[in-house]
Amino acid sequence: MGIVERRERLRNQVRSDIVKTAKEIAREDGWTAVSIRKIAEVIEYSPPILYEYFESKDKLLEAIRVEGFDFLQAEFVKIKSHFRNPEKQLSEVARCIWVFSVENPEIFQVMFNLEGAYCDSKRVYSHAMNIRDNPVWEMIAVLRPKSGEMVTKTYYEWWCLTYGFISITMTTQPRYAFAQAEPIYMEGVRRFIKSIM
Amino acid sequence: MGIVERRERLRNQVRSDIVKTAKEIAREDGWTAVSIRKIAEVIEYSPPILYEYFESKDKLLEAIRVEGFDFLQAEFVKIKSHFRNPEKQLSEVARCIWVFSVENPEIFQVMFNLEGAYCDSKRVYSHAMNIRDNPVWEMIAVLRPKSGEMVTKTYYEWWCLTYGFISITMTTQPRYAFAQAEPIYMEGVRRFIKSIM
DNA sequence: CAGAGAATTTAACCCTGTTAAGTTAAAACT
DNA sequence: AGTTTTAACTTAACAGGGTTAAATTCTCTG
Incomplete structure (x- = not known):
C-alpha cells in the first residue's frame, strides 16, 4: 500500500x-x-x-520563525563542540548570527518582526531565549562562572546587543553597507566579552 | 476677518x-x-x-515617529545642559529613553516598528541617527575624544545597545516585568560606558 | 437670495485573511 | 465493473483594510 x-x-x-x-x-x-x-x-x-x-498566516510565519531559531541553535551547538575557549565560542556565535542574517534576511526578519514582517507568536522568542539546553548560556557560564541568575542577566544582555546591532543595521543601512558594518559589530561584541570577563 | x-x-x-x-x-x-x-x-x-x-496612513505614522524622535532629542539637549559629566549625561540619556518607552509604548513602537507597528519611512531613522546637532554624539565625543569616525562608530554601538535592550524587553517581557528589567538595562549601559572610557 | 467655493460624504475599487458550501477526482467496496 | 464513500480541491462569499472619484451638503460671498 x-x-x-x-x-x-x-x-x-x-x-x-x-x-x-x-x-x-x-x-x-x-x-x-x-x-x-x-x-x-x-x-x-x-x-x-x-x-x-497552516491554520493561519500567522502560523505559517511562526513555522519559518521556528525554523530560523532551530537552525541557529544547531549552529551554536556545533560551535560549542568545535572550540574550547568560551571567548572564541562567543565571538563565533556572534559571527554566525551575523552571517545568517545577511544570507537569510527574510528569515531573520520573521524571527524578529523586522521590515514589515509580523508574527504574533512570542512563544518562540521565549523558547529561544530560554536557558534550558542553551549553548550560549553555557558559554557565558564558563566564561564568567557566577550564579545562574547572574549568567542569565549577562545572557540577556548578550541577546540584546547582538539583536540590536543586526536589526538596526538591517533596518537603517542599505545592503551594500553591511560589509563595512560587520567589523563594527564584531568589535562591539569583543568589547562586551572583555567587559564581562 | x-x-x-x-x-x-x-x-x-x-x-x-x-x-x-x-x-x-x-x-x-x-x-x-x-x-x-x-x-x-x-x-x-x-x-x-x-x-x-495625511496623504497616507504611512505618513500619519511617520508624523508620530517624528514627534517621538523630536521629543527625545529635546530631552537629550536638556540633559546635556543640566549635567557636566559626560558619563552622567549618557546614563541619564539611557534612563530617559527607558522612561519614555515605558510611558509611551505606542510611540516607541512606531519609532522602531515594534509590535505590529509598521511605518516605511527610513528617512526619520537616518535623521535621528544623524551626527549633525546630535547631543548624544557630542557626549560620547567628550567622553572619548578620538577621531570623528571613531565617535560615530561608538555612537552607533550606543544606539544599538539601548535599542536592543528596550525593544527586546518590550517584545518579550510582560508589562509588570519592566521594573525589574530596568536595573539590568542600566547596568549594561554603565558597563558599556566604562568599556569605552 | 442666488451662486461660487469649500467641506464632507457616499460609493466604489482593489486588496487582504478566512470560511462554508459546492464540486470534482480518487479510492474502496460489493 | 459499477456504485458509493471519502478525500481533494475550487468557487463564492464575508468582513475588513487603504484609497480615490464623484456626488452632495454646507458655508460664505456678492
Whole structure:
C-alpha cells in the first residue's frame, strides 16, 4: 500500500513549497508583499488549500520563525563542540548570527518582526531565549562562572546587543553597507566579552 | 476677518485629534488594530477626511515617529545642559529613553516598528541617527575624544545597545516585568560606558 | 437670495485573511 | 465493473483594510 505514503510525500512537498514560496516573495519584495493569495498562485493551488497546511498566516510565519531559531541553535551547538575557549565560542556565535542574517534576511526578519514582517507568536522568542539546553548560556557560564541568575542577566544582555546591532543595521543601512558594518559589530561584541570577563 | 483663523484652528484641532486617536487605539489594542476607518469613527468624520490631513496612513505614522524622535532629542539637549559629566549625561540619556518607552509604548513602537507597528519611512531613522546637532554624539565625543569616525562608530554601538535592550524587553517581557528589567538595562549601559572610557 | 467655493460624504475599487458550501477526482467496496 | 464513500480541491462569499472619484451638503460671498 504505497498510496498513503505517496499522499504523505505529496503533502510534505506542498507544505515545503508553501514555505519556500513565502520566503521567495519576501526576499524579492519584502514581507508586506507576502499574501496567502500570492503564495497560492505561485504553487498553483487555490487560496483555501493553504489552510490545510497552516491554520493561519500567522502560523505559517511562526513555522519559518521556528525554523530560523532551530537552525541557529544547531549552529551554536556545533560551535560549542568545535572550540574550547568560551571567548572564541562567543565571538563565533556572534559571527554566525551575523552571517545568517545577511544570507537569510527574510528569515531573520520573521524571527524578529523586522521590515514589515509580523508574527504574533512570542512563544518562540521565549523558547529561544530560554536557558534550558542553551549553548550560549553555557558559554557565558564558563566564561564568567557566577550564579545562574547572574549568567542569565549577562545572557540577556548578550541577546540584546547582538539583536540590536543586526536589526538596526538591517533596518537603517542599505545592503551594500553591511560589509563595512560587520567589523563594527564584531568589535562591539569583543568589547562586551572583555567587559564581562 | 477671524474666519480664516477659526478654520485654521479647527484644522489643527482635527489633525491633532487624528494623531491622538491613533495613539489611543494603539495603546489600548495595539497598532495592528489601528485603521483609518476606526480613527474616522472615533473623531466622527468619514474616512476620506483623514486624507485631507495625511496623504497616507504611512505618513500619519511617520508624523508620530517624528514627534517621538523630536521629543527625545529635546530631552537629550536638556540633559546635556543640566549635567557636566559626560558619563552622567549618557546614563541619564539611557534612563530617559527607558522612561519614555515605558510611558509611551505606542510611540516607541512606531519609532522602531515594534509590535505590529509598521511605518516605511527610513528617512526619520537616518535623521535621528544623524551626527549633525546630535547631543548624544557630542557626549560620547567628550567622553572619548578620538577621531570623528571613531565617535560615530561608538555612537552607533550606543544606539544599538539601548535599542536592543528596550525593544527586546518590550517584545518579550510582560508589562509588570519592566521594573525589574530596568536595573539590568542600566547596568549594561554603565558597563558599556566604562568599556569605552 | 442666488451662486461660487469649500467641506464632507457616499460609493466604489482593489486588496487582504478566512470560511462554508459546492464540486470534482480518487479510492474502496460489493 | 459499477456504485458509493471519502478525500481533494475550487468557487463564492464575508468582513475588513487603504484609497480615490464623484456626488452632495454646507458655508460664505456678492
